[in-house]
Amino acid sequence: MSHLMNITKKELKEILTPGAVMSIVVVMLMMCCIGVLINGEVSDASKLSSIGIVNGDEEGEYSDLAIEYIKEVYINNGVDGADIDKYVVILDAEYGDNNAIIAEVQEKGLSSAIAFDPDFSEDITAGIAGTIEKYYVYNNGGIFSTTTSAVNEVLIGYVNTYFSNLLIEANVDNPDYSSEFLLNPIDQSVDLTDINGTVYEGITPYQISTTLMGQTMMIPLIIMIIIIMIGSIVISSMGNEKENKTLETLLTLPIKRTTIVAGKLLASALVGLIYGLAYMVGMMFYMGSITSGISGVNLADYGLALDITDWVMLGIMVFLSIMAALGMCMILGAFVKNYKAAQTMTMPISVLAMIPMFVIMFVGWGKLPIIGQIILFIIPFTHPMMAMNNLMFGDMTLVLGGIAYLIIFSLAMIAVTVKIYNSDILLTGLAQTKTVRTFKKIFGGKKHAE
Amino acid sequence: MNMAKALTVTDVHKVYGDREAVKGISFDVEEGEIFGLIGPNGAGKTTTLRMICTLLQITSGTINVCGYDVKEQADDVRKIISYLPEDAGAYKDLTGRSYLKFMAEFFADGEKKDAMVKRGIEIADLGDRIDSKVDTYSKGMMRRLLIARAIMPSPKFAVMDEVTSGLDVLNAYEIREIIRNIAKNGVTVLISSHNMFEVEILCHRIAMINEGKIVLSGTPQELKEKYNASNLEEVFVKAVTQ
Numbered sequence A: 001m002s003h004l005m006n007i008t009k010k011e012l013k014e015i016l017t018p019g020a021v022m023s024i025v026v027v028m029l030m031m032c033c034i035g036v037l038i039n040g041e042v043s044d045a046s047k048l049s050s051i052g053i054v055n056g057d058e059e060g061e062y063s064d065l066a067i068e069y070i071k072e073v074y075i076n077n078g079v080d081g082a083d084i085d086k087y088v089v090i091l092d093a094e095y096g097d098n099n100a101i102i103a104e105v106q107e108k109g110l111s112s113a114i115a116f117d118p119d120f121s122e123d124i125t126a127g128i129a130g131t132i133e134k135y136y137v138y139n140n141g142g143i144f145s146t147t148t149s150a151v152n153e154v155l156i157g158y159v160n161t162y163f164s165n166l167l168i169e170a171n172v173d174n175p176d177y178s179s180e181f182l183l184n185p186i187d188q189s190v191d192l193t194d195i196n197g198t199v200y201e202g203i204t205p206y207q208i209s210t211t212l213m214g215q216t217m218m219i220p221l222i223i224m225i226i227i228i229m230i231g232s233i234v235i236s237s238m239g240n241e242k243e244n245k246t247l248e249t250l251l252t253l254p255i256k257r258t259t260i261v262a263g264k265l266l267a268s269a270l271v272g273l274i275y276g277l278a279y280m281v282g283m284m285f286y287m288g289s290i291t292s293g294i295s296g297v298n299l300a301d302y303g304l305a306l307d308i309t310d311w312v313m314l315g316i317m318v319f320l321s322i323m324a325a326l327g328m329c330m331i332l333g334a335f336v337k338n339y340k341a342a343q344t345m346t347m348p349i350s351v352l353a354m355i356p357m358f359v360i361m362f363v364g365w366g367k368l369p370i371i372g373q374i375i376l377f378i379i380p381f382t383h384p385m386m387a388m389n390n391l392m393f394g395d396m397t398l399v400l401g402g403i404a405y406l407i408i409f410s411l412a413m414i415a416v417t418v419k420i421y422n423s424d425i426l427l428t429g430l431a432q433t434k435t436v437r438t439f440k441k442i443f444g445g446k447k448h449a450e
Numbered sequence B: 001m002n003m004a005k006a007l008t009v010t011d012v013h014k015v016y017g018d019r020e021a022v023k024g025i026s027f028d029v030e031e032g033e034i035f036g037l038i039g040p041n042g043a044g045k046t047t048t049l050r051m052i053c054t055l056l057q058i059t060s061g062t063i064n065v066c067g068y069d070v071k072e073q074a075d076d077v078r079k080i081i082s083y084l085p086e087d088a089g090a091y092k093d094l095t096g097r098s099y100l101k102f103m104a105e106f107f108a109d110g111e112k113k114d115a116m117v118k119r120g121i122e123i124a125d126l127g128d129r130i131d132s133k134v135d136t137y138s139k140g141m142m143r144r145l146l147i148a149r150a151i152m153p154s155p156k157f158a159v160m161d162e163v164t165s166g167l168d169v170l171n172a173y174e175i176r177e178i179i180r181n182i183a184k185n186g187v188t189v190l191i192s193s194h195n196m197f198e199v200e201i202l203c204h205r206i207a208m209i210n211e212g213k214i215v216l217s218g219t220p221q222e223l224k225e226k227y228n229a230s231n232l233e234e235v236f237v238k239a240v241t242q
Helices: A002-015 A018-046 A062-078 A081-088 A098-107 A120-125 A143-171 A179-183 A203-215 A218-243 A247-251 A259-293 A308-333 A339-362 A370-378 A382-392 A396-421 A433-443 B045-052 B075-082 B095-106 B110-124 B127-131 B140-151 B169-184 B196-202 B222-228 B231-241
Strands: A053-054 A088-090 A110-114 A130-137 A191-195 A197-201 B005-016 B019-030 B034-038 B060-065 B081-084 B157-161 B188-193 B205-210 B213-218
Touching: A018 A339, A018 B196, A053 A062, A053 A098, A053 A143, A062 A081, A062 A088, A062 A120, A062 A130, A062 A143, A081 A088, A081 B060, A098 A110, A098 A130, A098 A191, A098 A197, A110 A143, A120 A130, A130 A143, A143 A179, A191 A203, A203 B157, A218 A247, A218 A259, A218 A308, A218 A339, A247 A259, A247 B081, A259 A308, A259 A396, A308 A339, A308 A382, A308 A396, A339 A370, A339 A382, A370 A396, A382 A396, A382 B205, A396 B205, B005 B045, B005 B188, B019 B060, B019 B188, B019 B205, B019 B213, B034 B045, B034 B169, B034 B196, B045 B060, B045 B188, B060 B222, B075 B081, B081 B140, B095 B110, B095 B127, B095 B140, B110 B140, B140 B157, B140 B169, B169 B196, B188 B196, B196 B231, B205 B222, B205 B231, B213 B231, B222 B231
Parallel strands: A053 A088, A053 A110, A130 A191, B034 B188, B034 B205, B081 B157, B157 B188
Antiparallel strands: A110 A130, A191 A197, B005 B019, B005 B060, B205 B213
């Protein structure tokens, strides 16, 4: 047993380096933060959100009945009766004026509205399904942005059931009312969604989100995979150079240090691109098979498509983020002592690649608090991950800002890498620097470097 | 022997944080000479060699290699030197031949490169094992391959750290022969070693380093006479303990 303990202790000591412990702590903190953010989103999504109502059938009996019933649904779901007008907001916009309705919805901070057709009550009285139109403002968020569609549909579904019960009770023997009408007295087939300032008919946020997810979620996944892959390649390459004792020979060859750095960067970038292409093809088939049955929406019909310029920008961002990742990996790689240590060193890069992927996937940039946006902006891998969405929705400030930041970040990383390659740290490690030696002296007692 | 200086080290210091590893050493090596830097572990030998080869920065002082200042003209220095680190390795996925080809690419093109590789293969003298993967080589074979790599570009100045460390008698003998031959062909060689016997029979002159300082220098014969010792090991012990 003591032998077992002895070996176990030795292994633990080798595996649980300060770098490894730090990585574990960072991963744990990251997961906690994402959990808090997602929890907030789930709470928001599960709340009954406010709804705007345009009553084109002002004199009608059934529209008033429907509005009163909707208010009752809210009160039954925990809304205070005194606050009901904040949840069920009667809009001033004219029925049929789509732009005015959407403008008022946005102005009053709502995300959706319903509008009663002027003939709503008349149609129902005549045994024809009364029309309620649904208005949405598409909010480019994470997975939970699709819930706006669901709230409208659920509410109208309640009204439909309520009216159905009422009509069946009163008119069960009325030959003018068909059974089909009695079961579905509300026609809710008209959907109008504002996308980037244009109102489109026949589409809901749910349909947009599910289709978008199939396309835009692929990019963050692929970027994350590429970054983790190339991170591992570069750092392991440095670990191998040190473990195989080939680095010193390489550094005394008659070539510039920048050439060595560039060669390593180029090879890893090419491998990264090959990985990226392979994963992109695989993911396209995979995501295609998942989403094809959900929604057959062609996003280009709603102005949500990328043109050549957009693809070029996306390509630039992916390339720059790979360069940034490589720069960071070269810096981390400079501090690894061997292949084993290299495996641990890839953790920070993996974590940095995972944070924006999860946040963008579940929460979305727009719903983050300002501090969250700042943190996400600083992480270079965020920019290509959200570029496709931003390009589709025309948020060029974030796209161009991201490109500028990535250029600065990549150049800074490469400059630091070249500086490290020209310094002693590459061979001696951080342990020989004045700061670390002083730190070890203070906190490490007798163990400080001799 | 040509008396021009291939290497001049003047009052060189190397400080790591708050520890001074090299404390103002000065020595020189003449062209075509085999010069030995000897001393105990942690004396500062490898640090000195690394500074000469542009791998570590000099804290203060100057090092001049064949007319080039190491601090100011590092790129020029790297063109004329060849460094063989202690326990150096090669890329394990390559064969001996492809490793030599890879290295030759940095020094020449076309026919010159082919001639360089041919020379490297001759020096390594590994027979048909030159086409085996490097990770199948014994320590002696690996060392011969690396010496071949270091010598094939015909450097003006070769630096070798613990060149025969861990080798058996036969391999160590053969490698010493190779070093003697390259020195005869005009290459200046600076070696570091713990092996006093090796240094005594191989080097024209030596410098002894202890705790970052040069404690003595001269030919093996001069030092033995000065310390009234029968071999360099005795010289070393007397020099360090006095």
